[in-house]
Amino acid sequence: MLSPEYKGRVLVELLQNAHDAHRARHGDGRVEIVLDEDEGEHGVLYVANGGRPLGYKNFEALCSIGLSSKRPDEGIGHKGVGFKSVLQLTSAPEMYSVTSSASKAFDGFCFRFARDDDFDWLADQVAPGHPEAADQLRANLSSLKVPVPVDDVPAAVAPFRRRGMVTVVRLPLRSAEARLEAVRQLRELTDDGAPFELFLDRLGKVTVTHRVGGRGRPSVYTRKVDTLFTSRDLKIQQITLRRRTRLIMVTAAVDSERAREAIAAGLGSGPLKDGWQALGNSAVVSVAVPAGNPLERGRLYTFLPMGTQRICPVRGFVNAPFHTDVSRRTMAESTQWNDLLLDTAAEACARATALVDEGRVVLPAGTLIDLMCWEHDQVRRLELAFKAQDREFDAVPFMPVLHPAGTRTAYRWGYLWRGPDQARVLTPHAVAAAGVKHVIDPQLHPRRAERLAALGTARGLGLVPPVSVLADWAESVASALAQGEFDAGKWADYYHDLSVCFARTGEELKGRKIVLTVDGKRAPAGDPGLFFRRSDGPSAALPALPPGLAKSISFVHTEIAWAGRKTSRRSRGRTWLEEQGLVRDYSPKALLEVLGDAMRKVREDDEALREHLLFACALWASSVDRHGKRPVIKGLLVPGRKTWVPVTEAMFGDGWTGGHGGIDRALVRFFDRTEAVSRDLVAAADRVVRPAQDICAGTRTDAQTLRRFLEHQGVRHGLLPTYVATSQAVKGQHLNRPSSFP
Known part of the structure; x- marks a missing residue:
């Protein structure tokens, strides 16, 4: 009659029951868990609570599989079968409770469930003379339907009352295998990767003791709550747990209209059963993310951790009244109800981030990143949550930047850059100090930085500058x-x-x-x-x-x-x-390469141009490469009759020595006699280089050296061809007789 899905969940189920025994909204409840391997043949597991004493309805529910006195919104457990999982560890669980908070000893419901030999006694009472009756009872009647009163409270149970406990569940372990399983479950429960006490809001303290070989120090798990923000349907709290572990928890109420619609759909043709209607006006979803170092992976909760099979949408802990399988290890098939709860989780993250942006609440930088960096296949929920606020996901500032200090940037503008390896000067902090904005703080934990970059890449918004x-x-x-x-x-x-x-x-x-x-x-x-x-x-x-x-x-x-x-x-x-x-x-070669540009910058200064030219000549004269060649200077200017002209367009005239002196003088006479013939010839005459003595006057530059320099750079002896563009209409019949052109 017990589902195999409960295998390995005994301790979780007992803790849920202990939590639910305390009053809601008080947050000061106490629970003690003790695994004493030295007691009895194979050890004993105790789970005690300081809540309300065990009453008749509780007693009746424990003795009836599938019967529970709680609605889904009244506590963690409500299916009424969780307690039956104890049979995996024990053959005869025991219960000890008080009649009232004033009791000094366990004087209330104190009983155990039937052992094998109890069925012999029961058969003798109801069917004397029928020895087969005991076996028939054992085969057809669950031991958990047969409570047996306990008159003498075991000595190991009494101290729990002195420490304020009102109900104790005692499980004498049935075998060495059961003891090993109890140890495994205890270690799984206290694993730091998923703090069991996080969403147990009725509890303030849980003490866990594992005693073996006469030794065992209690480990105390506390839960301290500081409220950072509260409104009608949203609450932000800082939860401080074991070893001062701090988490930021955002709790949002599920929209009641949407909740009732989803529950109705699940009741009509889905997997929900009667009783879920109570959650229509009371369901809440909580998202808790670290205030310090990030998690490697998240975890879903139904008040206590679910199994690791289901991927959590955030690198944090999401708690909601999900519809799950019987053992609450995994979520059941996709339902409208579960979708609504995940959408509400996204809305909680979006609203918390918006509050930080508006300056209404202050949260650690890493917390915002954990709230925003949803798994890629779930981030659409977060996009829609921001859209409902008239915001674009990519424009939401949530990543801390270096400048201005204390501000944040969004995917649309931010850059994640750590600088060159072993950089000393060109660093992100230096860039920010220089006034550059939107440089994300490189002190982010590497895991968070990797998630930011991966999500940005997935959205086509790379953070790499x-x-x-x-x-x-x-x-x-x-x-x-x-x-x-x-x-x-x-x-x-x-x-x-x-x-x-x-x-x-x-x-x-x-x-x-x-x-x-x-x-x-x-x-x-x-x-x-x-x-x-x-x-x-x-x-x-x-x-x-x-x-x-x-x-x-x-x-x-x-x-x-x-x-x-x-x-x-x-x-x-x-x-x-x-x-x-x-x-x-x-070097001379490099310097000559810039002379042309330098001369253009001082084109209106005749004396400066002359200095440039003579310097170029002196530098050229001393510059010979290994092949005996001298450089040609790009962009060099020389003095024409009126202005300085490009060296490749210049011609020698009067005042220059050398073997071409006659040609140079004839050229000057030609230009003097043709001034009135053509404007192009007038322009060409202006490109005749001034006499050497005018250029070299007052300097040590030799005229012959200057001439050789200019010849090497491209100044011509004689008339340079002048290209003139004209246009006129010519009939096709005249093309073969050019002499007949008009």
Whole structure:
């Protein structure tokens, strides 16, 4: 007659009964559980409570399988069969109670249930002379229907009354196997992974003692409640359990109209039975999540932990009057009632999160994440709960950020970033200190961070910042560093961190002002005029820069600690800057490459342009690569008659020596005689380079050297072809006779 589903649930069922013996809404009840392996042949299990004494209705229910004096909303147990599970551990359970709270000893219902030899006595009383009657009774009558009075209370039971207990269940264990099973159940009950006392709101203290070999220290499980927020249908509490374990519990009332509808559907064609209607106006759902470190997995409860077969939607504990199988290990098949309870759990989480956002309640950062990070296949419930509040899930701020302090961000804007490995400067805290918002606090527990990232990915909202965003952050950190006092080591560490974070993506940093120069300002990385200056090597012998050119050239701060005791780490930052093309080594070739750009910046300053040109000539004269070739300068300008023109469009004129002097002079005469012929020729005449003596005046530059330099750069001797675009109508019949064109 006893369902096998109750196997392994004896202790849970007895604890449920002990809890229900106390008055609701008091929260100060007491229960004692003792497993004494030294007593009797195989040990004895005790479960005692300090609630209401055992009355006649309770006695009648215990002796009638399937009969219970409680409605579903009056306590944890209500099916009336849980107590029968004790037969798995004992052949004759015993009960001891008092008549009233004033009793000094167990003077109320004190009885045990029938043993095998009791059926012999009973058969002799009802059917004397029929020896077969005892066997017939044993085969057809449950021992739990035959209570036997106990006149002498065992010595081990009496101390429970002195400690304030009013009812004691005593189970002499039937075998060594039963003892091992009792030990297993006790360990399962006290497992920290699912605190049994969490939702036992009628209790304030549970004492558990496992005595073996004369030794056994009581373990005390307390439950302290602090209310953080309360309204008509929502309550938020902090529950403090064993070893100061703190959890935040959100309790929401189930909407009564929806509850009655779901119960009616379950009664009509579903699995619910009569009696469930009582929950229509009283059902509540609680969600409890840790205030400290997160859980590896959640657990469903029906006041006490259910089995692990059913996945909990949150990494916490969800308690509700679910419709379950008989043993309450697993939820029954999907029902409208169970769906409603899970929807209410989602609504509780959404409402609690909204209250925090509105500043009406304060909760730990990790708690909010646990309330929001539902399992992927269940998160739709949470989305609908927020939609009912006219909120979008992805826009709900619940993730703690570093800046501004004490604020939160949402999936839509937040970034989860821990910085490069072993970073010292480019860290999330440094990014936040530079004024960047929406950087999620990296101190989040790794499990919570992983869940945030996984849920974001599942929703197509990755929390990992893209390279472009990281580049913005790097620039912000450089700005903050530049505003503070110069720290040679910190700047070197900053560039090392960049080399790790942007190991192969340095291109993204080009144009960002991240390079500290000798004047304490920041220059854009990748700028053609940005150089490392060495105290030795070819760059040390370069001529001084002309004032105009110096404005286009920047040097990396020479005091940055690229070397020292941390040489390998810090020098890596400098090497990386060169490898990624963000800073170049100062050399004649590199300097010549920027002269063209520098000249365009001072195009209206004739003297500055002349200084640039003569410097380029001097640098060119001393620059020969290993193949004997000299560089060609891109974008070089030379002085024409009126303005400075690109070197590739210029022509030599009067005042230049060399073997082409006759051609140069003839060209000048040609332009003088054709000024009135064509505007294009007038424009070409303006591209004739001024005489060498005008350019070299007051300098040490040799005219012949300047001529060779300009020839190498592309200045021509003689007239450059001039291309003129014209248009006119020509009949097709004239195409074969060009001489006849109009």
